[in-house]
Amino acid sequence: MKFLIDNYQLNTQCVDCIIVGIFEQNQLSISAKYLDQCTNGYILSLIKLGDISGKIGQTLLLYNTPNISAKRILLVGCGEKSNLNRKNFKKILIKSIKILKKNSIKNILYCFSELYIKNINIYWMVRIFIKNITESLYNIKKVNSLIERNENFELICLHILDKCDFIKAELGLNHALSIDKGVRAAKDISNLPPNICNPLYLSKKSQRLSQKYTDNIEVELINDKDMQKLGMNAYLAVSRGSKNKPIMSIIKYSNNQIKNNKVIALIGKGVTFDSGGISIKPSYRMHEMKYDMCGAASVYGSMIMAADLKLPLTIIGILAGCENMPGGNAFRPGDVLTTMSGKTVEILNTDAEGRLVLCDVLTYVTKFSPDIVIDIATLTGACVVALGSYASGLFSNDKELSSQLIHASVQTSDKIWQLPLFREYKKELFSNIADLSNIGKSEAGASTAAFFLSQFIGKYQWAHLDIAGTAWRSSIKTGATGRPVELLCQFLLNQSKLFNEF
Numbered sequence: 001m002k003f004l005i006d007n008y009q010l011n012t013q014c015v016d017c018i019i020v021g022i023f024e025q026n027q028l029s030i031s032a033k034y035l036d037q038c039t040n041g042y043i044l045s046l047i048k049l050g051d052i053s054g055k056i057g058q059t060l061l062l063y064n065t066p067n068i069s070a071k072r073i074l075l076v077g078c079g080e081k082s083n084l085n086r087k088n089f090k091k092i093l094i095k096s097i098k099i100l101k102k103n104s105i106k107n108i109l110y111c112f113s114e115l116y117i118k119n120i121n122i123y124w125m126v127r128i129f130i131k132n133i134t135e136s137l138y139n140i141k142k143v144n145s146l147i148e149r150n151e152n153f154e155l156i157c158l159h160i161l162d163k164c165d166f167i168k169a170e171l172g173l174n175h176a177l178s179i180d181k182g183v184r185a186a187k188d189i190s191n192l193p194p195n196i197c198n199p200l201y202l203s204k205k206s207q208r209l210s211q212k213y214t215d216n217i218e219v220e221l222i223n224d225k226d227m228q229k230l231g232m233n234a235y236l237a238v239s240r241g242s243k244n245k246p247i248m249s250i251i252k253y254s255n256n257q258i259k260n261n262k263v264i265a266l267i268g269k270g271v272t273f274d275s276g277g278i279s280i281k282p283s284y285r286m287h288e289m290k291y292d293m294c295g296a297a298s299v300y301g302s303m304i305m306a307a308d309l310k311l312p313l314t315i316i317g318i319l320a321g322c323e324n325m326p327g328g329n330a331f332r333p334g335d336v337l338t339t340m341s342g343k344t345v346e347i348l349n350t351d352a353e354g355r356l357v358l359c360d361v362l363t364y365v366t367k368f369s370p371d372i373v374i375d376i377a378t379l380t381g382a383c384v385v386a387l388g389s390y391a392s393g394l395f396s397n398d399k400e401l402s403s404q405l406i407h408a409s410v411q412t413s414d415k416i417w418q419l420p421l422f423r424e425y426k427k428e429l430f431s432n433i434a435d436l437s438n439i440g441k442s443e444a445g446a447s448t449a450a451f452f453l454s455q456f457i458g459k460y461q462w463a464h465l466d467i468a469g470t471a472w473r474s475s476i477k478t479g480a481t482g483r484p485v486e487l488l489c490q491f492l493l494n495q496s497k498l499f500n501e502f
């Protein structure tokens with residue numbers, strides 16, 4: 001499927017369908033008005049029949065429109081003129097895609113860039129347009145099925161009225177397509193079953209990136225023996241019950257034309273299956289714990305986007321791959337572990353494993369002298385209780401970094417919400433035989449988990465994103481959401497300071 005942007009001669013385009021917006025009270029968008037003139041008022045005459053009123057999401061498909069080369073015209077209701085918002089724009093796009101999919105349509109010309117959305121310029125208009133279209137075309141079955149599903153559409157053109165907007169629109173298109181690559185890659189590996197997507201699989205996918213992006217990506221794998229030498233005993237303990245050995249994939253991305261010489265590290269929790277270990281989880285929805293590697297998947301996707309756009313940055317992406325299983329050699333409640341940092345941890349619940357994996361990686365990462373470290377993890381059920389599936393939890397020791405992340409979140413509508421790291425949480429993690437215990441007493445579970453991590457950070461700006469509620473959907477439209485790839489990509493785009501004018 002290809003996307004093109006141009007200023008098209010609407011009446012002579014031989015596409016399968018032209019899509020134009022109409023508004024309430026018989027008002028037409030600029031392109032709809034143009035087509036109406038070409039057809040000597042045919043479109044308005046149909047609207048006046050009353051079959052479409054311009055309400056959000058209403059549609060009417062027209063065939064054999066006089067003087068128009070396109071095979072069809074799809075009229076889509078866009079609500080009140082100049083009162084369109086992002087949410088309704090998404091609705092309109094999804095509705096139009098539904099209609100197009102039903103018919104044998106391959107080539108499409110959208111006249112949507114002219115729809116006015118408050119505070120959205122042409123760059124963002126294109127970004128949002130591509131994001132919603134590619135998202136609604138994602139097919140989860142494709143990941144696990146041998147059946148080849150042919151692509152829905154061959155060509156999607158976006159009509160731009162003003163040629164002056166061209167450069168910004170093209171940039172929006174490039175960014176959106178690279179972000180989509182990252183989002184799709186993240187969704188694809190997240191949606192794989194845990195018998196396929198295990199730590200070894202994650203490491204192979206990482207290695208493949210260094211073959212694909214030879215100039216910019218280098219990959220180093222840290223296996224269990226390396227971890228032993230490094231003293232990563234907390235990470236190792238989590239994987240001891242599993243036949244699948246832990247592997248940490250280090251994806252190093254750099255670009256010669258570096259403008260921003262900060263080193264940014266992204267660490268993803270990559271527990272490819274979290275059974276809970278000896279503190280085993282109840283069986284209800286346990287299969288969803290294959291998604292406990294969505295943090296790693298989001299790092300993987302973000303690295304793809306960075307390499308695809310050749311961002312002028314240095315990024316260390318770490319996929320902390322491991323599996324949490326019960327077994328004869330599994331770690332137990334009561335064990336005391338010495339972490340790579342030297343701090344000791346008393347295990348009170350083997351299901352609080354994410355923080356054990358991450359604490360060693362937060363220590364390990366100092367080796368790269370990072371300026372910024374962001375870890376992304378499906379860390380706590382408590383975060384889902386606090387924020388639902390709407391927002392990821394944000395925790396940070398640094399005002400600048402947290403506001404940069406919040407800014408990227410607002411830009412992309414990939415919601416995050418900051419939760420506290422009060423000193424008081426330290427008490428919750430008290431252990432009388434070790435420096436820390438691995439769980440809090442019961443309250444503020446998302447914050448105590450984040451506080452646990454904060455005890456292991458080095459000299460860098462740090463943020464933790466708890467994506468337990470946002471990384472996948474369980475009921476309707478089940479599957480990985482690809483969140484927070486778009487947010488991370490936007491953060492990286494902002495860091496690369498190339499595109500500030502947009």
Ligand code: BES
Nearest residue numbers: 349351352353378379380381382439468
């Ligand atoms: N991976 C889970 C967190 C999780 C649970 C994410 C449900 C999404 C949905 C994590 O490893 C875990 O089990 N956390 C425990 C911590 C508890 C034992 C302190 C939890 O949240 O119940």
Ligand code: MN
Nearest residue numbers: 274351352353
């Ligand atoms: Mn767990």
Ligand code: ZN
Nearest residue numbers: 271274292354
């Ligand atoms: Zn987990």
